[in-house]
Amino acid sequence: MRKIAIISSKGGVGKTTFSFHVCHFLARSGKRVLGVDMDPQGSLSFVFFGASRKAGVWEKHLGQKISPVKVGDNLDVLPTSVETANIQWSENGVAEMLASVAGEMGAEPEWVVIDSPSSISTGTKSILNAVDSIVVPSDLTTLSLRGMVQLLKLKPSSWKVLPMRIVPTQRNTHEGQEQLAAALRGRNLEPADYLLPHISRRVAVDYAMSVGKPVWDETRYKDKQAIDEFKNAITALLERAPAVGANNGEKTETGAHPAHMATGGQINQAGAMQ
Numbered sequence: 001m002r003k004i005a006i007i008s009s010k011g012g013v014g015k016t017t018f019s020f021h022v023c024h025f026l027a028r029s030g031k032r033v034l035g036v037d038m039d040p041q042g043s044l045s046f047v048f049f050g051a052s053r054k055a056g057v058w059e060k061h062l063g064q065k066i067s068p069v070k071v072g073d074n075l076d077v078l079p080t081s082v083e084t085a086n087i088q089w090s091e092n093g094v095a096e097m098l099a100s101v102a103g104e105m106g107a108e109p110e111w112v113v114i115d116s117p118s119s120i121s122t123g124t125k126s127i128l129n130a131v132d133s134i135v136v137p138s139d140l141t142t143l144s145l146r147g148m149v150q151l152l153k154l155k156p157s158s159w160k161v162l163p164m165r166i167v168p169t170q171r172n173t174h175e176g177q178e179q180l181a182a183a184l185r186g187r188n189l190e191p192a193d194y195l196l197p198h199i200s201r202r203v204a205v206d207y208a209m210s211v212g213k214p215v216w217d218e219t220r221y222k223d224k225q226a227i228d229e230f231k232n233a234i235t236a237l238l239e240r241a242p243a244v245g246a247n248n249g250e251k252t253e254t255g256a257h258p259a260h261m262a263t264g265g266q267i268n269q270a271g272a273m274q
C-alpha cells in the first residue's frame with residue numbers, strides 16, 4: 001500500500017483538483033485506489049458525491065465500522081464531513097485510521113491518495129506521519145513557498161526523509177520557478193528531481209470539477225492542453241514515486257534524493273524559504 005498525500009498549507013492551490021485526478025488516473029490504469037478526504041471542508045467528498053452526507057472519517061474516528069464508498073471498479077473513497085474539524089489527531093491517528101479502513105476493505109488498496117486541508121494542524125502532522133511521500137501543489141509565490149517550508153517544519157524528525165514532489169499550479173510564474181530552483185540548488189538539491197510538469201489555469205479544469213469528472217472525461221471543452229498537463233504531471237509523479245518502504249532516508253528507486261529543504265539557514269533575502 002503506497003500512501004501519498006497532496007498537501008500544502010496554502011489554500012486554493014489545486015490540492016483537491018490534483019487529488020481527484022490522481023485517484024481517477026490510477027484507477028483507470030488498473031490500480032486499486034483509496035481516496036481519502038482529510039479536509040473538513042469536504043471538497044473532495046463533494047466532487048465525488050455532491051452534497052449528500054456520507055459516513056467517513058468522522059464515523060471512523062467515533063470507532064464505527066464503516067466502509068469507504070465505492071466509486072468505480074478500482075476506486076473507493078473515504079469521505080469527510082465538517083465535524084472532523086473537531087478532531088485532535090494523535091501523531092499516528094491517520095496511519096491507524098488508514099490501516100483500519102484498509103483492513104476492512106477485503107483487498108488492500110495499492111494506493112492511498114490523501115487530500116489534505118490547507119492548514120498546519122494536528123491533522124496535517126498526522127498525515128505527514130502516515131504517508132510515504134507528498135506532493136505539494138504550489139503557485140510558487142513567495143507566501144506559497146514559505147508555507148511549504150512551514151509545513152515541513154511540522155515534522156522535524158523525519159520530514160527530511162519524506163520524498164517530496166512539487167507541482168507548479170495556477171498562475172505560477174517564471175520568477176517563482178527560479179526562486180524555488182535557487183532554493184533547492186542552495187541545498188545541493190537538483191530541481192528536476194523535485195519539480196513535476198506544471199498545470200496551468202484552464203477553464204476546462206474548473207468546469208470538470210463542477211461536474212465531478214476528471215478533465216479527460218468532461219465533454220464541453222475537451223481541452224487537450226489541460227488533459228495533457230494533468231496526464232504529464234501525474235505520469236511524472238508515478239514514475240518517480242518512492243517504492244514501498246522507501247521512506248527511510250535513502251535514495252528513492254529512481255535515485256532522486258528525498259527532499260530535505262528548510263534545514264535552516266537563509267536561502268534568499270526575502271526569507272521565503274527560511
Ligand SMILES: Nc1ncnc2c1ncn2[C@@H]1O[C@H](COP(=O)(O)OP(=O)(O)OP(=O)(O)O)[C@@H](O)[C@H]1O
Nearest residue numbers: 011012013014015016017118200201202205206209
Ligand atoms: N488547473 C486549474 N484550472 C482552473 N481551475 C482550477 C485548476 N485547478 C484548480 N482549479 C479551481 O481552483 C479552485 C481551487 O482548487 P482546489 O479546490 O483544488 O484547491 P485546494 O488547494 O484544494 O483548495 P483548499 O485549500 O480550499 O482545499 C477550485 O474552484 C478549482 O476548480
Ligand SMILES: [Mg+2]
Nearest residue numbers: 015016039043
Ligand atoms: Mg482542497
